[in-house]
Amino acid sequence: MVVDFLSYSLIPLFSALAIPFIARKNKRLIELLSNVTLLSGLLNLSYILLSYLIKNNYETFTMDVYSFSMIFTIYLVGLSITFFSTHYGIENDTNPTSYYPLILIGVSAMSSIVIAQDIFTLYIFVEALSVVSFALITSDNSHTSIEASIKYFFLTFPASVLIIFGISILLLNHPNLDFSTIKDTSSKFLTIIALSMITVGFLIKSGIVPFHFWTPDVYQGAYSPISALLAGIITKIGGVYAIIKIGILISNSQLNYFISKILLLSGILSVLIGAFLAMIQKDFKRMLAYSSISQMGYIILAVATFTPLGIIAAVFHLINHATFKTVLFLNSACVEKQTGTTNILELKGLEHRMPTTAWTSIIAMMATAGIPPLSGFWSKLLIIVALWKNGNIYYAIIALIASIITLAYFMILQKKVFFGKLPEKFDGVKEAKFQLLIPVVVISGIIIFSGLFFDRVYSYLSRIV
Amino acid sequence: MSIYLLIYFLIIVSAVLSVISKKLINSAIMLAVLSVGVSLLFFTYEAPWAGVFELSVCAGLITVIFISAVSLVKQDDEAFKENRVKYTIFPLILIIFAILSSIFVPDYFSKLSNFSIYLENQNEPVGKFIWLYRGVDIIGQLTLLSASVFVIKHIFKKKKTAEER
Numbered sequence: 001m002v003v004d005f006l007s008y009s010l011i012p013l014f015s016a017l018a019i020p021f022i023a024r025k026n027k028r029l030i031e032l033l034s035n036v037t038l039l040s041g042l043l044n045l046s047y048i049l050l051s052y053l054i055k056n057n058y059e060t061f062t063m064d065v066y067s068f069s070m071i072f073t074i075y076l077v078g079l080s081i082t083f084f085s086t087h088y089g090i091e092n093d094t095n096p097t098s099y100y101p102l103i104l105i106g107v108s109a110m111s112s113i114v115i116a117q118d119i120f121t122l123y124i125f126v127e128a129l130s131v132v133s134f135a136l137i138t139s140d141n142s143h144t145s146i147e148a149s150i151k152y153f154f155l156t157f158p159a160s161v162l163i164i165f166g167i168s169i170l171l172l173n174h175p176n177l178d179f180s181t182i183k184d185t186s187s188k189f190l191t192i193i194a195l196s197m198i199t200v201g202f203l204i205k206s207g208i209v210p211f212h213f214w215t216p217d218v219y220q221g222a223y224s225p226i227s228a229l230l231a232g233i234i235t236k237i238g239g240v241y242a243i244i245k246i247g248i249l250i251s252n253s254q255l256n257y258f259i260s261k262i263l264l265l266s267g268i269l270s271v272l273i274g275a276f277l278a279m280i281q282k283d284f285k286r287m288l289a290y291s292s293i294s295q296m297g298y299i300i301l302a303v304a305t306f307t308p309l310g311i312i313a314a315v316f317h318l319i320n321h322a323t324f325k326t327v328l329f330l331n332s333a334c335v336e337k338q339t340g341t342t343n344i345l346e347l348k349g350l351e352h353r354m355p356t357t358a359w360t361s362i363i364a365m366m367a368t369a370g371i372p373p374l375s376g377f378w379s380k381l382l383i384i385v386a387l388w389k390n391g392n393i394y395y396a397i398i399a400l401i402a403s404i405i406t407l408a409y410f411m412i413l414q415k416k417v418f419f420g421k422l423p424e425k426f427d428g429v430k431e432a433k434f435q436l437l438i439p440v441v442v443i444s445g446i447i448i449f450s451g452l453f454f455d456r457v458y459s460y461l462s463r464i465v
Numbered sequence: 466m467s468i469y470l471l472i473y474f475l476i477i478v479s480a481v482l483s484v485i486s487k488k489l490i491n492s493a494i495m496l497a498v499l500s501v502g503v504s505l506l507f508f509t510y511e512a513p514w515a516g517v518f519e520l521s522v523c524a525g526l527i528t529v530i531f532i533s534a535v536s537l538v539k540q541d542d543e544a545f546k547e548n549r550v551k552y553t554i555f556p557l558i559l560i561i562f563a564i565l566s567s568i569f570v571p572d573y574f575s576k577l578s579n580f581s582i583y584l585e586n587q588n589e590p591v592g593k594f595i596w597l598y599r600g601v602d603i604i605g606q607l608t609l610l611s612a613s614v615f616v617i618k619h620i621f622k623k624k625k626t627a628e629e630r
Binding site: 009010013016017095097098099101102105108109112121124125127128131132134135136138139 | 604605607608609611612613615616618619620
């Protein structure tokens, strides 16, 4: 493990363990403790990040830009979710003494995944993350959430079996499982089989086509803030992140050809199938889930090039997509709370009653579709340039066309949900509480900021490889 | 030597609390703390192999089983009050025992630890590898176990409220 970052995974863990002892009866104290834990971590991280972005000062902390930006994203999304749940009003059945500690343990496990230096440590924390999210999905105790949780369990735990089989095959011809050792001896036949099994396992966990069947049901059925956490960060760190890590591992070796073909095919399939299926959905959250599959496909396409530019593009799109999807899922939770439905056919003209929710959603949708000044444009551009330079011209063209389809389904969503004439039954609808809008507005600010100051962000991220 | 005394103190206090606490769940947690103390003792006397197993099986697995069992027990069973005043004599006995053992036991343990160091120099033990090179797994273990405890709490608590409706 990278010792520099160890405190970012240990502090949330200890805070989670302290909650049942310190604040068993007092709900406010639990919320305060979990929010303060994540806020202090985020302030620390953003101070270090801003000291580079503003003062151009590299010496503050560490050279490991990749892990650093990942941990920043994890803390950002984690804090948004805890802050949002504090004011969203937990259902009566949900127990705050276990809800907040589980989120904190999830943040801790994700930070540990990021700083892991060998595959077995990575696997342990991925397992911990799966267990945590399996429980969190059921938070509101409705039938849909329990169904979603069981689906998640039965479709992602086979993935764990595949990963552990891969690891045991790797152990047959390696002295230990450090990433550096595998890099040295990565041309043997058994290594190819093992790495393929591990890759397929992580593809299932990240919900890429053809293993995407669990994602829409789970995102739609889960407790609303938790579906933001799942789509925003858990499937990325627990799935795509590991694939990027393996991608860095095997770049410039003979393994490239085999795994690149698998990744390119599943990536382009998920881009297309996700985008087309999103167009015909009738539910806000379900459409966002299919959009999530489609955007994950872009990240996988970028990894499949195995070039430095591709890895930078993948990391940048991963961070961007975490911000977009958090905004959109939190806004869908607000819409559900205020109007009582997420059915697109019933919703209309909410822009007149919920302006902040509407406009932050529109910013996030524009960014996802890749409209120029926003951050999503730059990451998609990088992905397409990386694909083109690597010789995968047809894939680049398909990715470009799919980006237009993305714009199309988000235009449909905007027109049906936010624009148009307000129906009479929504006359009494008000804007969501002021506190619920804070995370969304802050993250929208980050989307605009990283789009406008793309040159600084790019020069920061280009230190990854 | 102060660290040994601290660990003894931790073990004794947690043992006493696990006996006299009124709620079953607190007893189970205190039992886990006791096992952690014992495993720390193993580590300080350079028996990492035993320590790792004490930590994972006794502090972790058994606690998870206990807590899941306690969560499944209905609230009514804990309703009747026991008179536990008579048990306060146990702490007194334990304090006397602790004072006596702090005088006599450390010599014995230091002899034992010398013996274990002598044994380890004979050939490289497996436990050393685990403790020195895979220390990270302790954090992973802690994460997994705490996650499982909270997961059980999160899921089974709700099942009960659903039945009450």
